[in-house]
Amino acid sequence: DVKVTQSSRYLVKRTGEKVFLECVQDMDHENMFWYRQDPGLGLRLIYFSYDVKMKEKGDIPEGYSVSREKKERFSLILESASTNQTSMYLCASSSSGTGNKETQYFGPGTRLLVL
Amino acid sequence: AQKITQTQPGMFVQEKEAVTLDCTYDTSDPSYGLFWYKQPSSGEMIFLIYQGSYDQQNATEGRYSLNFQKARKSANLVISASQLGDSAMYFCAMRDSWGAGSYQLTFGKGTKLSVIP
Numbered sequence: 504d505v506k507v508t509q510s511s512r513y514l515v516k517r518t519g520e521k522v523f524l525e526c527v528q529d530m531d532h533e534n535m536f537w538y539r540q541d542p543g544l545g546l547r548l549i550y551f552s553y554d555v556k557m558k559e560k561g562d563i564p565e566g567y568s569v570s571r572e573k574k575e576r577f578s579l580i581l582e583s584a585s586t587n588q589t590s591m592y593l594c595a596s597s598s599s600g601t602g603n604k605e606t607q608y609f610g611p612g613t614r615l616l617v618l
Numbered sequence: 619a620q621k622i623t624q625t626q627p628g629m630f631v632q633e634k635e636a637v638t639l640d641c642t643y644d645t646s647d648p649s650y651g652l653f654w655y656k657q658p659s660s661g662e663m664i665f666l667i668y669q670g671s672y673d674q675q676n677a678t679e680g681r682y683s684l685n686f687q688k689a690r691k692s693a694n695l696v697i698s699a700s701q702l703g704d705s706a707m708y709f710c711a712m713r714d715s716w717g718a719g720s721y722q723l724t725f726g727k728g729t730k731l732s733v734i735p
Binding site for chain 1: 660664665713
C-alpha cells in the first residue's frame with residue numbers, strides 16, 4: 504500500500520514564525536504535491552515537484568516555498584506565517600505513469616492554526 | 619473558468635439506497651483522466667475510482683461506479699447500497715495534459731454526503 508505521511512496532524516504557530524511542514528512517501532513516486540484546503544474553496548495547489556530539486560508553482564504559491572532534496576521527501580515552508588495561512592494542508596504523491604497510475608495518494612493532512 | 623463543477627453542496631441518502639453525485643468538467647484536451655476521492659471527517663483524501671477519457675467502459679470499483687457521459691462532459695459517481703460509513707465529502711478531480719502542469723489535478727469544490735440510518 505502507498506503510504507504518505509505528514510509530520511504533524513495539528514500545528515499552532517504565531518504570526519511571523521517560520522513553519523516547516525514535512526511530507527514523506529514510501530512508493531518511490533516521482534511527483535509530489537502540496538495543497539491547501541479551505542471550506543467552500545476545495546483543494547488548491549500550492550506547489551508541486553516532478554523530480555528531486557525540481558519545483559513548479561501551483562495556483563497559490565504566494566507566501567510559500569518548497570524543498571525537495573530527496574525523492575521521498577517534500578517540504579512546505581511558510582517563511583513568515585500569517586493568519587490567512589490558517590488552513591488544512593494536504594500532501595500527495597503520484598507516479599509518472601498513465602491512466603490509473605497517475606492517481607494521487609494523499610497524506611492525513613496538517614491542520615495549521617496561525618495566531 | 620471552472621474546470622470541474624460539482625453542483626450539489628450537500629446530499630442526503632437513506633441507508634442501503636443508491637446515490638448519484640454529480641460532476642461536470644470542461645476541457646478541450648482529448649486525453650484526460652477523471653478521479654473521485656472521499657474525505658471523511660478525519661481529513662485524509664481516499665482515492666475511490668478512475669476513468670480515462672479513452673476508456674470504453676464505465677469504471678467500477680466495488681460499490682462505486684462512474685457514469686461517464688463523454689458528450690455531456692459528465693462523470694457522475696454512483697454509490698450503491700449506501701452505508702453509514704459513506705458519510706463524507708466527495709471530490710471530483712480531473713487531469714488533462716498541457717505543458718508542465720500535466721501531472722496536476724484540478725478539484726471540484728466537493729459534495730457533502732450524509733447517510734441517514
